[in-house]
Amino acid sequence: MRMRIPACALAVAALCAPSCTFKPDVDSGRFTCALDEDCGSGYRCVAQADGSARSLCFKTGEITLEACDGKDDDKNGVTDDAVILVGQACESGLKGECSHGLWRCEAGQLKCNAPAPASETCNAKDDDCDGVTDNGFDLQTSESHCGTCGHACQGGAECQAGACVELVCGDGLDNDTDGSTDCADASCADPPCGTGCQCQGLAKVEIACEDGADNDANGATDCGDAQCLGKSCGEFGRICAAQACACPGGEAGGEVSCADGLDNDCDGKTDCEDERCAGLSCNSGDAAKNCGKDPSNQAACVAREVTCSGAVDEDRDGNTDCADPDCLGLACNAADESRNCGMNAQSEPACVAREASCFGGQDEDKDGQSDCSDSDCLGLDCLADGSKNCGLDGANAEACVDKESDCLDGADSDRDGATDCEDPNCLNGACDSADASKVCRLDAVSEPVCVAPEGACSNAIDDDGDGITDCGDPDCDGQPCEEAAPEKTCVRNGQTLAICVGPETLCSNGLDDDNDSAIDCDDPHCLGRSCDAADSTMNCGMEAPSTAACLPRETACDSGLDEDGDGRTDCADEDCDGLTCRLGEVCSAGECPPT
Template sequence: MKSISSLVCALGLGLVMAVAASACWVPELPDGTVFSCASNEDCALAGEKCVPREGLSGYCCMPSANATEVCNGVDDDCNGKKDDLAATCYGGPEGTAGKGLCKAGTPKCGANNEQLCEGEVLPTEELCNRVDDNCDGVTDEGFDLQQDVENCGACGTACSAGQTCLAGKCTGRVQQTCTEGSDDDGDGLVGCEDTDCANQACGTGCTCKSNVAAETTCTDGVDNDKDTKSDCADTDCNNQSCGTGCLCKSNVAAEISCGDSNDNDRDTKIDCADTDCANQACGTGCTCKSNVAAETACGDGNDNDKDTKIDCADTDCANQACGTGCTCKSNVAAETTCNDNVDNDKDNKVDCADTTDCPTGTACGTGKTCKSNGTCS
């Protein structure tokens, strides 16, 4: 049980002066302690503890609600020291302390009991300066050293007035947009007139060539270079593709795929029926002649011109070779080499034995002729 003197001391110094309480010791000034103690039992209020001090008597102290020291001239955590703050302080976002420029500071109480953080460095806006200003672990992010005229190639390297930054180097200002009427480098030359635009796009289906806009898409029905001519009607498209199986020739679309059954040049005529295909291949073993498909491979066993007649049976093959030592005659294959021991016309008769194609008297070798009995001597 606490002594009567302890209870009296709890009432304050004024009451101590009025009551003879020799057991209640009031320390000398300037210590400032009102109630001294030797142990927690000497303190009157519940929760108070006796704080020992070297060379002085202890004093009764009531810890603050969270026992955290703040700047208020009071020993909030009852450790015998007033306003002894944490070892370090930092007011920046979590995870930024210790990165880049950011660092923690030292807590300090100000003249008006405000808490200061002396020496701390907080994140700032990122600058192009080879330093991690915003303390996110990355340096100089957000700056394009390849195109930034203020930081061209390296932070702090600024291009002169009138220059632009290309590939990290300051150069004379270059036209970037080559469409009609554009002069973004301010040199008085617009669009393709500016040599900066050579071989650059001047819009969809348009490329700058020799300082003028040239049509490069020749099948979209659009006047891409704005010269009032579109597609094959524009000389820019000469010998350029006007679509699958189509090529611009002499300012018109011409069929060049003559065996696909498509009207590739959109003139209502298909394949060999189109004069564009004259003497052009209409497929394997097929050539366009007089506006129709003609068989030209006469020994492959295929109806190459799709007229239901194959090889020598097709009049297209008249007097044409039907293979080695074979020529089409009167719509059939005929043996023309009579001394190679080969059935060249595939009629099961070889050389002089093929009496129709190699009749008596036909040469069958040096100084030899076919005899009536089908031999060569």
């Protein structure tokens, strides 16, 4: 069979004849070549990249740069094989790992070959191309990726705030791999380090102080461990003290407070539930309450005993009347206000006479209070000179204060609980600013009243309207009481009975001649009168500020002294009548004549 030569090959042959030697390619019908010169003018020799190890002649105008267009633009025998951009980086317009790729030519078209979205893994990349790196992985709390991807916390540790934190602090392991073990790890600042053990201050601390075990392994057990000091070691509030388990309130002493909600004596009973609290204060804000029993006979904080006579146990604390500590200092005899609960000579609770002396520091009724501290003394004198009485000071505390002096101001100036005429200090004091004649008095039933003093003491009329007439009215004491016998005066016989009698004149017969309950020299009427029928040199006087006696008469009448204590000196004493008062002069008519 004869080979056909393409027309183009003949044309090439014509151009290069007779110097060219053409070798036609059987498959392509083109001339093969080794150099451009082998192809003739206007042709180039192009090496084929199809693996045939040949080169063929092509017109120079047909040869161009390879483009991605499904053609063999550079005539090397391979279509779209050497496109300039292919293999270079490109941007896909997507996010994350899908945002960059390489150019490639597919089916005659240039494409950016970027990765497709994939499942997100923890690798610091945006695998699913949603614009968020490692979304779905919490590096702050993930046990497998704590702080960084791939950093896993070991058993006994937990991921907190991006760091592995030791949780098991008593296993002897460095669970968070930070170089510190158990309580020595700052992560174990408070967690338990085993049974009865707790990490504190980077060390093990015993917290179970009643189990007989050395929980912190320091060689000391329970209260013998200094770390147990002050910690619970037994029932009912017992704590470790002095290396022993003890009751902080002292078991032997009983409940130290019955109002604090605590079991002070560790007997399992609190406040009023404890029998030892019976009768004791149970409310720090209300002194009127103590421990007793309620109407259902259950222990409770109830009102204190206030009625201290009649043998009724009002607060049900097992004590009645003066046997109840609540009654100390309170009235105990409904028929006798002068008695209150105190202590008898045997120091036993009893109904005794109230405090009467309110200075000197003596607790006469043994109720635990003396002088103004004793409520019995309210309004009574607290100084021997009678200038002050018991009342309340500016701080509302019992004190010795100035007596009430203004009896018409409506104020309790000495704060003894009595105002104006109600205050005994105001007796005989002015009480009406509009009527200067009115003074404080006691009426027929000893009630204080503000009245004008009785003016006439012999008319059987209650002139001042205080319910008392003539000598029965204290206003009439010492006043004339019988018009026909002006020498007679009202005299109080004892404390209440008043009589109208003449003055005592016979002062040596041992009789109460004027019926005023005072005999001889004890009767003020006898002052200066003869007191010894057998001795005219003796008369009634005072041998002490308040002791009447039968004394020698005055004999020195120029000494200025009241020798016989009758209240008169020198010539003013009738004993001196006719006696020398100055050289050459004698007393006369109560005077020493002038020289």
